[in-house]
Structure formats: structure tokens, C-alpha cells
Amino acid sequence: MQHFLTYKGAILHFSDTGSGSPVVLLHGFLANQSMWNTLVPHFAKTHRVICIDLLGHGQSGHISETHTMEDMADAVKTITNHLQLDCITLIGHSMGGYVSLAFAEAYPNMVKGLCLMNSTAAADSEQKKQNRDRAIEAVKQSYKRFIRITVPNLFAKTNQTIFKADINMCIEQALKMAPQSIVAALNGMKQRKDRIEFFRNASFNKMMIIGRNDPILNYDDLKKQTKKSDISVVELEGGHMSHIENMKELTYNIVYFIEFL
Secondary structure (H helix, E strand, C coil): CEEEEEECCEEEEEEEECCCCEEEEECCCCCCHHHHCCCHHHHCCCCEEEEECCCCCCCCCCCCCCCCHHHHHHHHHHHHHHCCCCCEEEEEECHHHHHHHHHHHHCHHHEEEEEEECCCCCCCCHHHHHHHHHHHHHHHHHHHHHHHHHCHHHCCCCHHHHCHHHHHHHHHHHCCCCHHHHHHHHHHHHHCCCCHHHHHHCCCEEEEEEECCCCCCCHHHHHHHCCCCCCEEEEECCCCCHHHHCHHHHHHHHHHHHHHC
């Protein structure tokens, strides 16, 4: 079922499906909760699944020129409070992973497990921050052009033709966003803190899903983050969009994570 709450004067939109131990799914940049539509039926067989539109995405509102990862985590906490959840498993795709880490650091006793899906616990490098600034300028010049260029480049090159219809659907969803919300998310990601040591040392169950051909995140850097830790690592052949490029393998591994780890 679809639900709405108010957070700092803005609307928060989320869905709540199934019953059992709660799993919270957090989408990535330029996406919304609909990215999980094909996966929710598998997870909801045994779990209560909450999918959230993060600030400025989907049907959730805009609150600031910068949506920090802490702002977004606080909005997630507003929803978990409303649902009276005291222990959750978080699955965060890309930016949703950054929000999951911010939530887990603020409320570690609430977290049973955290999966970073095509995401990283590292902060932006100086080069990446400069790229964010360039992206912000591109959005201001033409957010539609920015989206049409950015979304296909999230996929492995070999998959850009194979998943053309899915890419067009992702573009269509992203075009519903307001330009100021895109900028707010870019600002927030640029400012996020490094949480590598936090993630490595956290006592909850941890998993990292890595795309071997991810054009956004460096494979070797991600592997380094998991060294000398109890983080479970799953490597898939695709790019940054595992829920599309490697849907079957991803589903299997997340089901295993939420049920057995």
C-alpha cells in the first residue's frame, strides 16, 4: 500500500508491503521507489518491505538547496517511527547506500543488517567533488539533457543496447524530478562523510554488491573497503544498475542476506 507523511513541511511517500521482519529499500540518485517493483514480490513473501521515495525524488518533496545524507536518513527515521519499527534491514542502491550508512551511524541499535548495492562507504574524492560541481552546472543549463546523458552511462557499455527499453523507462522516471531537487541531491552527495571504518567495524550484518563493470564506482576501491572485515561481498558482471542488469542474481543474493545472514 502507498502512504504519505509530512516531514519539515514536505510530503514523504512510501509503500508498505507484506509482513514479517522489516526490510527498508532505498533507491539511488534520479530514481524512486518504483525501481524495486520487480523485486518487492520476492522479498515480501517472507518479510515486511518498505520502499521510500527519498527527499526530492518520486513523490517526496523538496526541503532545501542541499539534501544531505543525514537529512534523508532523518526522513527515513520519520517513516520508521510512524510504522513503529525498532529493528530493520537496510538495502541501499547507490545514493540510497549513502543514506543507509548515515541512518545506521545515527541509529546503530535499530539496524539488523545493511547491504550496499552498487554503492560505497567512501566520501567523494576531490576529483569526484569537481565532477559533482560540473554536474550541477549541467543541470542548471538543461536538466533534461543531463538526465538523458547520465542515465545510460550508469549501465555497463555492453548493456546499453540490451536494456534500451529499461534505460528509457529510467529516463522517463528521472525527468519527473524538479531541477532543484537534482541539485540538492548532488550537493548532499558531494558533502557526505567517509564511513568506511564505520561500515567495516559495525556489528550488524553487512553485504556489498559490486558490479564488475560499474562505470561509476571503481572495482578495486570497493574491494579494498571490504579487506580485513566481515563484509560479505557479491560480485556481478554488470554495471551500476544491478536490479536491471543482473536481476536474477541480485534477487537471489538479497533474499539470502535478509533471510539467512
